[in-house]
Amino acid sequence: MTSLTLPAVAKLNLFLHITGRRSDGYHNLQTLFQLLNVGDQLTFSLRQDNMLTLDCNDKALINNDNLVLRAANLLQQIAQQQGITAGCDIYLDKRLPMGGGLGGGSSDAATTLLGLNKLWQLKLSTEKLAKLGLQLGADVPLFVYGRTAFAEGVGEQLTPVDLATKLYLIVTPDCHVSTADIFTHPELTRNSTALTLDNLMQSPWRNDCQPLVEKLQPIVAKTLQWLVEYAPSRMTGTGASVFAEFPDQTSAQHALANLPADWRGFIAQGVNQSPLLAALADTE
Numbered sequence: 001m002t003s004l005t006l007p008a009v010a011k012l013n014l015f016l017h018i019t020g021r022r023s024d025g026y027h028n029l030q031t032l033f034q035l036l037n038v039g040d041q042l043t044f045s046l047r048q049d050n051m052l053t054l055d056c057n058d059k060a061l062i063n064n065d066n067l068v069l070r071a072a073n074l075l076q077q078i079a080q081q082q083g084i085t086a087g088c089d090i091y092l093d094k095r096l097p098m099g100g101g102l103g104g105g106s107s108d109a110a111t112t113l114l115g116l117n118k119l120w121q122l123k124l125s126t127e128k129l130a131k132l133g134l135q136l137g138a139d140v141p142l143f144v145y146g147r148t149a150f151a152e153g154v155g156e157q158l159t160p161v162d163l164a165t166k167l168y169l170i171v172t173p174d175c176h177v178s179t180a181d182i183f184t185h186p187e188l189t190r191n192s193t194a195l196t197l198d199n200l201m202q203s204p205w206r207n208d209c210q211p212l213v214e215k216l217q218p219i220v221a222k223t224l225q226w227l228v229e230y231a232p233s234r235m236t237g238t239g240a241s242v243f244a245e246f247p248d249q250t251s252a253q254h255a256l257a258n259l260p261a262d263w264r265g266f267i268a269q270g271v272n273q274s275p276l277l278a279a280l281a282d283t284e
């Protein structure tokens with residue numbers, strides 16, 4: 001095999017409850033990660049030398065801080081310890097809004113770890129790849145395992161759950177929310193009562209970051225006010241994207257058609273298993 005094309009799907013946080021702050025400043029949280037069927041796409045082309053290159057439809061993303069290159073570098077160090085010398089030309093087709101709480105960068109990193117593990121025939125376990133991924137971001141293990149899941153800790157303790165798959169309209173307001181700024185803000189709710197797996201589905205769901213982000217970025221509150229007229233709506237992650245859950249295509253399309261002209265939105269279906277797992281299995 002000399003080349004591989006794989007998806008890197010988005011996620012929603014159907015709820016996000018912050019249950020405490022750790023001594024290292026990170027926060028313990030509980031969240032329900034819903035994987036979606038929409039995302040970026042990556043193509044990996046094997047190189048015999050040890051060069052790693054990145055090309056992308058968004059030229060601003062071609063730099064060494066890109067999580068794709070960071071993931072590739074991390075994995076290449078392990079490959080070299082195994083005596084394997086190989087490189088890769090990587091093309092990232094960026095389709096997801098960035099910095100919007102949809103996890104696109106983390107998902108790109110996970111797809112890179114899994115894709116290069118296959119292309120370089122490293123045979124690393126999913127557990128090992130998830131551990132490596134956690135060094136790159138709290139959401140990377142979710143995308144490595146590729147299962148819709150209830151998560152605890154900083155988001156790395158994952159319990160897969162099968163949810164009724166719904167349609168979502170996702171709208172990304174034109175503003176920037178820094179994850180670090182939200183987690184260091186004095187007004188953030190940090191004392192939510194922990195749920196258990198048993199009472200997960202019965203308990204009311206919220207996003208503890210949402211009131212703060214609505215206050216700091218009024219455009220987020222305005223977008224939610226618009227969306228909630230169509231269906232129950234919430235913010236994902238630390239924002240700024242918001243989503244509404246619809247029972248069918250027709251009602252989701254109706255809301256999308258009425259989206260103000262200068263707003264960005266798309267429809268996606270919830271999936272219990274990432275299309276990445278099926279795409280990788282197809283290469284066996």
Ligand SMILES: C[C@@](CO)(OP(=O)(O)O)[C@H](O)COP(=O)(O)OP(=O)(O)OC[C@H]1O[C@@H](n2ccc(N)nc2=O)[C@H](O)[C@@H]1O
Pocket residue numbers: 013025026027028029031100101102103106136137138139140153154155179180183184236237238239
């Ligand atoms: C909170 C979530 C929920 O999905 O938000 P989104 O990024 O999706 O919006 C994620 O876990 C975020 O993951 P990620 O964006 O990878 O965050 P990281 O790079 O690991 O951390 C960025 C910064 O956020 C803070 N942080 C992050 C996660 C966490 N559980 N507690 C924290 O306090 C830390 O200050 C850290 O320096």
Ligand SMILES: Nc1ncnc2c1ncn2[C@@H]1O[C@H](COP(=O)(O)OP(=O)(O)O)[C@@H](O)[C@H]1O
Pocket residue numbers: 061065066067068097098099100101102103104105106107108109237239
């Ligand atoms: N491959 C990538 N795709 C998107 N963003 C990336 C990537 N690599 C690094 N980044 C950086 O990570 C930030 C957060 O990206 P993203 O995962 O899209 O958002 P979020 O963590 O809010 O879900 C971006 O603003 C960008 O600076």
